[in-house]
Amino acid sequence: MTKIAIVVGSTRPGRVGDSVAQWVHGIASQRDDAQFDIVDLRDIQLPLLDEVAPPSFGQYANDHTRQWSALVNSYDGFVFVTPEYNHSTSGALKNAIDFLYGEWNNKAAGFVGYGSAGGARAIEHLRGIMAEVQVATVRNQVMLSLFTDFENFTTFTPQAVQADAVGPMLDQVIAWSTALKPLRTAAQETSAVA
Template identity: 55%
Template sequence: MTKIGIIIGSTRPGRLGAQVAGWVHEVSAQRSDAQFELVDLAEFRLPLFDQAVPPAMGGTGGPETQAWVRAIDTLDGFVFVTPEYNHQLPGALKNAIDFVCAGWANKAAGIVSYGVAGGAGAAAQLRQMCGLLGLADVPAQVSLHLATDFENFTVFAPSESRARSLEELLDRVVAWTAALEPMRSARAASIA
């Protein structure tokens, strides 16, 4: 079965991403067209990217890095749950993305962003990165605003319209992931 990872893109104490990712996981668990799993960056405890040999040239890093790369390799697609810090992608997510090279290719990705402006800046940066990594980012997006989608800016309370937007995003991620499967299979066969 197709496996989609829901990546929590923040490691900051008190982050809201765990609430948002939990909602994405809860909604996705009602589906039968793919298997969805939470992937929490905080659990990997990745160091700051400082490898002398980058992943594109065969660098593998230490045990934490290798566990992260293996986790990404086992997934067929992704839903990134990302906050926006200073109108940009969080450093922890950018750092984690840099540790992986081939594991992103020929997979689909959706973006659920949140912040004061709905995470628009972070989502835009993530889309640019996806293109460069060979990740097909779906056009559907869920943008959550701290003032309207969170009670007192801290407790996530999604509206029904947000749930419909999430369903559309999940539909596209699953469809695009399936469409890219022949490319992933061909690549795997060429490596074997």
């Protein structure tokens, strides 16, 4: 079965990303076409990128990198739940992506953003980052406003219409993750022979 990670992209104290991820997971769990797990970067606790070799070499010196590599490698696709900080995504999420390269290749990603502009600018930055690590990003996205989907900017109270946006985004992530599987399989076979 296709495995999709819902990645909590904020590690900040007082964050709201975990409640957003739980909401997405609740909607996703009603489906039977994929397995969905929450991956919380706060639990992963990656330091700032501390590998000597570039990630594209796949030569990891640190246990935390090898563990992160195995976790990311186990998924077919991703839903990134991202805050918008200063017109971009969080440093923690960017750092987590930068740790790896091949583990991301030929997978798909969707986005759930939140912020004063619905996380739109964070999502746009993530699209460029994902392209560089060979992840296909889907068109449909979910944009949550701090003004209308949160009470006092902290308690997640999404408008009913927001749930309607999650399904089409998941449809695309699952379809693309499944469609890209032959490319992932071919790459794994090639690396096993090399």
